[in-house]
Amino acid sequence: MSPSPTALPSSFRDARSGFVFRAGGKLYRQVNQAARPDYDALMGSGLYEELVAEGLLIEHEEVELPGSSPDAYRILRPSELPLISYPYEWSFSQLKDAALTTIEIQKRALARGMSLRDASSYNMQFQDGRFVLIDTLSFETRKEGRPWIAYRQFCQHFLAPLALMSYRDLRLNQLLRIYIDGVPLDLASSLLPSKARTRIPLQLHIFSHAKAQLRGGDGRPSGSGKSPSISENALIGILDSLRKGVEGLNVGLSRSTWSDYYEEADHYSPETFEDKKKLVESLIDQIAPEQLWDLGANVGLFSRVASGKGIFTVAWELDPQCVERNYRIAKKEGQTKLLPLVLDLSNPSPGIGWANKERQDLIGRGPVDAVMALALIHHLAVGNNVPLPLIAEYLAKLGHHLIIEFVPKDDPKVQGLLSSREDVFDDYSVDGFESAFGEHFTILRQDAMAGTARLLYLMESKTA
Amino acid sequence: MKRNRLFLLAVMVIAFNTVMLPSAHAYLDPGSGSYIFQAVIAGALGIGVAVKVFWGRIAAFFSGIFSKNESPSTSTEE
CATH class of the missing domain: 3.40.50.150 (Vaccinia Virus protein VP39)
Structure with a gap:
């Protein structure tokens, strides 16, 4: 392989931690020296074994590749997926399952002193009939008092599109094709009916959240000059609230043009x-x-x-x-x-x-x-x-x-x-x-x- | 449970109307707002959790009293 492997076009957003590349037709993930503490914590805390055993995280093996760059701490060979699919190609229940899996992973990570730094729906992929997290470098050691860095992403990638599909129309998953970082919350707020506000998790994590975003960094509580600090219990409270929000959303199946195709098929005996x-x-x-x-x-x-x-x-x-x-x-x-x-x-x-x-x-x-x-x-x-x-x-x-x-x-x-x-x-x-x-x-x-x-x-x- | 929900909602509404006043700036980074926002709702959800525990204890106290009162009558019925 070449001395400095080229990252795949999908793998540039966290270049400091590592990247995914192909060599000899196989897929690898390089863990950079900079990500060494977090990677070691994932592997050493028992979180990796737990998540893999539960089918929540993609399995990998550590391999030796000649000519790896000096930045490389480890080279991983994750199990390969037959197809990468995208959230704008998923139906409601698929996006919902991916959301609940993300929450479950974050809860287990918190219990072991770690936290997800991404909650991107693109990190969730279908393997053997269920969704798994494919980004092994998404975990970081949780810093005491720090809010969940991926909270906004979770709301935009999962909660907002699910609410729109549930309250308005299944076809609104197509918004994810336009907005690669999830549905902007102010847009979701303006598209959702007001009855969606009666659900506390939606009122909180979409409507009020959108308002807070519009204030940006100026939205800090008055008088505080330092970064906000929240307890682990409060983080769990937020996760539980997000989970309730997701679990409370459903869609009924109507008789669409195609779904009765076989039942009504008059063109076949x-x-x-x-x-x-x-x-x-x-x-x-x-x-x-x-x-x-x-x-x-x-x-x-x-x-x-x-x-x-x-x-x-x-x-x-x-x-x-x-x-x-x-x-x-x-x-x-x-x-x-x-x-x-x-x-x-x-x-x-x-x-x-x-x-x-x-x-x-x-x-x-x-x-x-x-x-x-x-x-x-x-x-x-x-x-x-x-x-x-x-x-x-x-x-x-x-x-x-x-x-x-x-x-x-x-x-x-x-x-x-x-x-x-x-x-x-x-x-x-x-x-x-x-x-x-x-x-x-x-x-x-x-x-x-x-x-x-x-x-x-x-x-x-x-x-x- | 209903009372908890109402209480929580009231806390939220007060919190957002006093702390979060909207003003649209197209080039603001929504991430920083989200970050601060969590600290605000963390407090509110914390109160919610506390209220839940508090009501749970009261309910447990009274159900304890009633079950003590009820237990003899239950046994006589048997």
Whole structure:
């Protein structure tokens, strides 16, 4: 490896403590000499063992790498995650679980004389069916009397977006795509209904907190010239209040456009449905992927065909209600290989943050072994007017293999889309589809689906 | 519990109306306000915790008296 490894674009905010880098295809975290006391305290206090044993913190091993920089105190090799996902891709319950996990970690840290210096939702990632903290260098030895440095971040990253999603609309998680450091509290205050104020934790940590922020450093209690000091019990009181605030927020599942898709499916007979499942399964077996992205996954019926085989499967879906429902079901089922995430494929997650590189776009997190696009093409081509060659070009970059269903124009679902728009889709035909996709893929298999005119293809990307 | 909540809310409202008066400055660092703010609510939450403990003790005292009074009648019923 090179003598001075380069930090990943997501790992520059705490350069004094250390950074994450890749070498030889593996992920490492350098602990700098400056972070030595805090790192030793984490490892020596028993906190690391406790958190790892409880599945709250990512596990790592200390390794020797030749040519490490003189700043390096330790080089860690954390266990690798199949995918980094972002809070604007999470449903309500995912963000809520990540929030409660953060509070739990901070409580355990306080009990061992330490404290989290970040409460960033980006530090929480999905591993084996639950959220874990991935930033091992987030811990510091607690200084007596010092307030929780990450309090503001917790409110902006978790409490405010959860309250907005609960009181207003699930889609407001998209605010996190605009505000990388969480929803500004004055904005949350102005968007939340006044009835949210009747909940003490929300009144305190969002509304009053926002007011205090507007005063900035001048907001110190009158007459005090020194830094504020608070006891450990008061810190626990604040954490308990935050937890009550988070736990008190919920969302009900309404009948959204998509969440009843399978129940109301008039385009399949039960036999066709089972047939399709078997066909999909055989194609998945043929590819034997380690990771599969199911695009337009709805509540993840077909995603489960893959995840049931131990394949890490991401169920990407536009409708946050479906993602919420899918996540709740997955949790009940104890799924460890299925991750439902929100994604609008007509406007996929972009690169955001500093230089647009801090958080990766969708393509940057691929290509994966297999992409599945079942009953999706007509929504992109007809519903969103994206020409077939552009769809083929994009999908070819996302995965090495593609399982894709072609839904012909006379299908009731396409007819439904065409009923409200002019049919300007002359190329939308089997020939047009095969010619567009043939440019970017080698078509390996084409199967007819019994009982429908739909076709299922297996393709291999020429570009990924 | 309800009484605790009301009391806590009253303390909060008084605290914020006297200490925290809003004035918008777009370039203020919200972090410093958050930092100070914690010290303010820490006191209020501390009072809340104290009140909780206090009420808990009173409740325990009276439930102790009542359970002592009630215990003979309970035993006679058996």
